Amino acid sequence: MSDKFFARKRWQSLGILGIIVALAIMFIIITEFSIVQGFASVPKAITWAVTNFYPNAVSLEKLPSILNKLVETVLISIASTTVAAVFAGFFAIMGAKTTRVNLFIAIICRGFGTIFRNIDVAAWALILLFSFGQSALTGWLALFFVSFGFLTRVFIETIDESSTDSVEALRATGAGYFAIIFQSVIPSCIPAMISWILFMIETNIRSATLIGILTGTGIGFSFNLYYKSLNYHAASLVVLAIVVSIFTIETISNYVRRVII
Structure with missing residues (x-):
């Protein structure tokens, strides 16, 4: 058989x-x-x-400007992800089977997460360009929308997988809804949620480079400017700065994951 x-x-x-x-x-x-x-x-x-495509002595003179743009990109990525995580946490609690208030609200919350997650970040940037123009706000909103959709989905799955037993135990003792959320759901899910937030920050830094090309901001704009002006040495320095920053943030996030999980 x-x-x-x-x-x-x-x-x-x-x-x-x-x-x-x-x-x-x-x-x-x-x-x-x-x-x-x-x-x-x-x-x-x-x-x-x-x-x-390699940095030379002349391109190194542009390093301070490149680092300023890189810091701007990293800060926008972190800000958009952390704000999105707050909204995603609320929608996830309303949308998860374990903690939902009713089925109708849960469907709406899951629907918002699905819509925002399935529209690519570049598409969001192009859509938002019509309203906000080429600005840092456009890039922030594009990253925020995608982060919100993705984190809502993974937070819902995390809540349903991590907190079922503890929620049922608290309900059996007659605990109220908010007591269940703050004494069971959040404590049991926060390590996994932080891990997903760190992952999203890493992803957004990569995406922010493309968004910067479209919105004319951040490190992406610097790369686009140097590449189109045929200044390949400076463009390669931008790429090198992006790679170093991504590896640095990934190392930090991996350390944080080992500590909290």
């Missing part, structure tokens, strides 16, 4: 793999993408990057 089961699973896996390969070939034909030319261009791209 087990041999037949594993054989059937193996054939199912091979069938799915065959479908994926067939779709990939079909899309390559439709888009007229040349795999040979793609791989052949890799050595040329590496050669160009090695000979042109």
